[in-house]
Amino acid sequence: MFSVPHEIDLFGIYFPPFFLASALGVLATCLLAWRLNALRLSRYFTNPALAFLAVSAILACLFGTFVLPS
Template sequence: MMRIPHEFSIAGIYLPPLLVASILGLIAAVTTAWLLDRYRLSRFFIHPPLVLCGLSVIYTILIGSIFIGI
């Protein structure tokens, strides 16, 4: 049986797993949005900031469910 982490300790500061997943999801979404802008693929979206928000939610859910086990 896998042990689900209750909190992460980073430099002596305890962080909840959902906060860590959301930070990693936001970093992944910003990177994806930067790549979409770099290769001019964001012009196909009506509202690119909304795409960034959606990507951050999707990445947060994926990272939280796969790596952290929320």
């Protein structure tokens, strides 16, 4: 069985894996929101801030589950 670390080491500072997953989720959501604004598709959201929060939570969970080892 492989030994998977439970922390991510960045320059001597240890971060939990979900911190990196949430940062990637917010970054991906920012890129998605920028693209939706460029295509004028964000006008179909009733509350864009709530949609941003929901998509960032969904992407953070997906990154934490499928991309990052835990």
